[in-house]
Amino acid sequence: MRKRGVLTCGVNPGLPGFAFPDVSGRWRGFDIDICRAVAAAALGDANKVRFVPVTAQDRFSALQRGRIDILSRNTSWTYARDASLGLDFPAITYFDGQGFLVARALHLSSADELAGARICVLAGAASEANLADYSRARGLKLAAVRVGSEAEARSLYQGGGCDAYTADVSALASARSVLDNPAAHEILPDVISKEPLGPVVRQGDPAWTDIVRWTVYALVLGEEMGLTSRTVAQARRTAVDPQARRLLGVEGRLGPMLGLSDDWAYQAILQVGAYHEIFRRDVGEDSALKLDRGLNALWNAPRPGLLYAPPMR
Template identity: 65%
Template sequence: MIRRLAAVLSLALSLGACGEQAKKAPEPPPAPPPAVSTTTTVEYKATASPTLEAVKKRGYLRCGVHPGLPGFAYPDVKGVWQGFDVDVCRAVAAAVLGDADKVRFTVIDNKNRFGPLKSGAIDILSRNTSWTLARDAGLGLDFAAITYFDGQGFMAPRSLNLTSADELNGARICVQTGTASETNLADYFAARGLTYTPVPAASEEEARNAYQDEKCDVFSADVSALAASRTVLNNPGAHVILPTVISKEPLGPVVREDDPAWTDIVRWTVYALILAEELGVNSKTVESSLQTVSDPRTRRLLGLEDDYGALLGLKKDWAFQAIKQVGSYDEIFRRNIGADSGLKLERGLNALWSAPKPGLIYAPPIR
């Protein structure tokens, strides 16, 4: 009996010792979590553009322009089209075809401004056209970019000594029919409880002539158009553009909505011209920059690093060709409507965002 009790006690002590050892044994290390990749691979590829293919096959770009607006679109004495809007089309031709001269210009009147574009008769409309919701969403069109920030104003004889449009109560005002200017004018006067007598005109030329013949007291249109009109009046110095601006008129090239890849081509051609100014590259320096530039942003713009042209279905030097053959944004502005032109328009809102007096001109990066 004593032996059996001793055996039981010995077994109990042995099991207790094993339990203590079990309590002190270290826990096994947890299994490592599954590996998670910290890099994301995005595959970029070009989208085919039917318009681009048609332009290449045809061998030239078809561009719709104003019948004749000094500084923006007009044929010179040799019949060669010149102007700010004209140069936008020439830059697209340089980017797409490698030759800025491969453009055929079609005069587009105001009454049927969008018809030739919608029907496919032209590839791009570059005709001082304001970007509005109704036009963008309601006509099957896309505004590729804003090339000029404008607004509607008033031109009046200097002899009237006017300082504001609010002094025009009861005035006769020449305005082009079927335009945003006509609606803006009505809205502005109605909001202020003022009256006026519209003198309608079928074209800017007709409105200008009516104003010069004193059939109206003032002429209302976009400020840039007024500045252009003033240069061809009999006595430009006898007329002033009032400081009052009654609307926002963001102007830019228009394309069809059914070809977004073509929209990208036109958009990024405009942005390339803006980036050229921002990066200090112009038509005179761009070629030498190919050998000397080290700034990665400029190298990407000129096609020296990576191939962003391929994403647009274009050659690697697409932006280089546009800049070399047509110029940077500041060159195009200066010679057509700025300091070196008859219009002498200041940059104002159309200065770069980074200028000493900042404007609204801003391009997304190429990267």
């Protein structure tokens, strides 16, 4: 990657909030910023990324074949994927779960009321198997309408080709944000699975896995320490807290342990932002999705979530 001078990152072809090209062709979104942070840490420049759109069906083979260095594409960490594909899941960047998007006009209060309904679901994704399990366990006889992409699912659902659309709740919020009338649709309260999302790399290169893992943790620790892309430069000059000084490369010489510069974490936060900045900008209150932090809040937040990073020492 260093010889090439650019990080190749596999991303969703178009999922607002997570990965999408804007009107000028610049890629934006939560998963995009994770790759940009890794590039800042490993190459010193968040812009040294080439984004490669990959479908749900070919994302793992693209990584296995070496077409991409990292997959950052709203991908769930599961036992089978971890154990059988020759891939590693370095860290969880977004705690999610599968839900259902329906028209408000149906006046539904629970997914259990969808008995016999046609459900749009992405073929080959974890959501397809989850839907089958949910239908079977409850005897709902849901009819899966398999589609090839999120864009196809949105179009078919909006056109009445299915009664509901099931996917990760974050993906449903993304889909709803670009429908003709977002307010006419709601996400039911039922969450039928656990979907820990995060980047994926090939097995066999533990140093690369650690670089990706600790870049994610650096973004989380940055939030814990109250750092932002605007304040981190001043903090690097004035910080007295030992953990902050180690994170920002002022003392401890932690970067070289992974073959990185002393300021690798500082560069990731400076150029891309701490976790809360990325969340807020891409999928939170400053975005069209308006997603609540929920499970993705820090472990010690006033409303605690699951976000937790090992100590920097």
